[in-house]
Amino acid sequence: MDVKGWALKTVVSVSLGSAKRDHTVGVEILGHKVEISRRGTDGDLEKAVALLRELDGKVDAVGLGGIDVYLVARNRRYPVKDGLRLLNALKTTPACDGSGLKNTLERQVVDQLFREGILSRGQRVLLVSAVDRFGMAEALVQNRAEVIFGDLIFGLGVPIPLRSLSTVAVLAAIILPVLGRLSFKMLYPTGQKQEKEKPKYGRYYEWADVIAGDFHYIRRYLPASIPGKVVLTNTTTKQDEAVLRERGARLLVTTTPELAGRSFGANVMEAVFLALLGKKWEEATPKDYLDLIERIGLKPSIRVLDDTSTD
Numbered sequence: 001m002d003v004k005g006w007a008l009k010t011v012v013s014v015s016l017g018s019a020k021r022d023h024t025v026g027v028e029i030l031g032h033k034v035e036i037s038r039r040g041t042d043g044d045l046e047k048a049v050a051l052l053r054e055l056d057g058k059v060d061a062v063g064l065g066g067i068d069v070y071l072v073a074r075n076r077r078y079p080v081k082d083g084l085r086l087l088n089a090l091k092t093t094p095a096c097d098g099s100g101l102k103n104t105l106e107r108q109v110v111d112q113l114f115r116e117g118i119l120s121r122g123q124r125v126l127l128v129s130a131v132d133r134f135g136m137a138e139a140l141v142q143n144r145a146e147v148i149f150g151d152l153i154f155g156l157g158v159p160i161p162l163r164s165l166s167t168v169a170v171l172a173a174i175i176l177p178v179l180g181r182l183s184f185k186m187l188y189p190t191g192q193k194q195e196k197e198k199p200k201y202g203r204y205y206e207w208a209d210v211i212a213g214d215f216h217y218i219r220r221y222l223p224a225s226i227p228g229k230v231v232l233t234n235t236t237t238k239q240d241e242a243v244l245r246e247r248g249a250r251l252l253v254t255t256t257p258e259l260a261g262r263s264f265g266a267n268v269m270e271a272v273f274l275a276l277l278g279k280k281w282e283e284a285t286p287k288d289y290l291d292l293i294e295r296i297g298l299k300p301s302i303r304v305l306d307d308t309s310t311d
Contacts, residue, residue, distance in 0.1 A: 014048055040066075065267050096267060105298060137149065161204065230253065
């Protein structure tokens with residue numbers, strides 16, 4: 001596989017999330033210097049569109065953060081209107097939403113965690129959204145975890161746990177074609193909403209040994225105490241880590257590596273991959289991603305938050 005390009009790669013994540021989480025870091029990957037930055041737009045879709053148009057043709061790749069272009073269930077993709085609008089704002093620069101890495105890297109990470117005994121068969125896992133992290137969802141089921149899929153709970157505020165991917169797929173076929181046409185703000189916390197906690201659904205957090213999936217969903221409804229829990233996610237900051245430690249979590253596992261004190265989102269790392277490959281999103285294949293994962297040696301970041309907790 002050829003990794004194309006020149007000395008410096010520039011990758012920007014344009015996010016609907018809070019600008020307070022903005023960050024820039026320089027790293028070296030496979031002999032390339034890569035400048036990675038995140039620019040939040042505080043939930044302002046028009047501001048995000050304007051920023052994307054400004055960046056178009058001036059950077060090597062863009063990640064779309066705080067939003068999905070497609071939601072996925074059982075190999076069917078359901079378009080998200082606002083996500084497509086952001087994607088189509090770029091005419092030249094490759095862009096992605098992170099789903100390519102969710103389908104490759106996150107599967108590998110889950111398999112690795114089970115092989116190494118960090119996760120175990122029969123363990124109770126609360127995955128806050130399966131349609132956002134279909135690779136993780138399938139890998140958890142394949143490794144025989146007992147999973148609650150919180151798509152209705154965390155996405156729609158309907159306190160009904162889903163316990164099979166078949167049920168997720170059936171409901172997705174009915175609901176997602178409609179929801180995808182609505183404003184994404186109705187489905188997912190953006191801007192300042194990402195900083196507000198609404199402790200709720202505590203019984204599902206309490207039931208689980210492992211809390212997995214998008215961190216903004218996890219954090220928004222996080223109980224005051226989660227003793228001994230394993231949190232499997234990404235896009236966490238040192239402040240997020242401190243919150244989990246204070247509330248008693250035992251382990252924090254991020255599927256993307258930590259760079260300069262934080263783990264960037266899947267959309268950022270996938271954009272880095274596109275920049276290294278010199279390909280458009282639709283041209284990149286799972287094999288391209290898997291080859292890069294192996295060559296770079298990407299591993300999850302595993303941090304012990306409370307070494308006094310027991311399993």
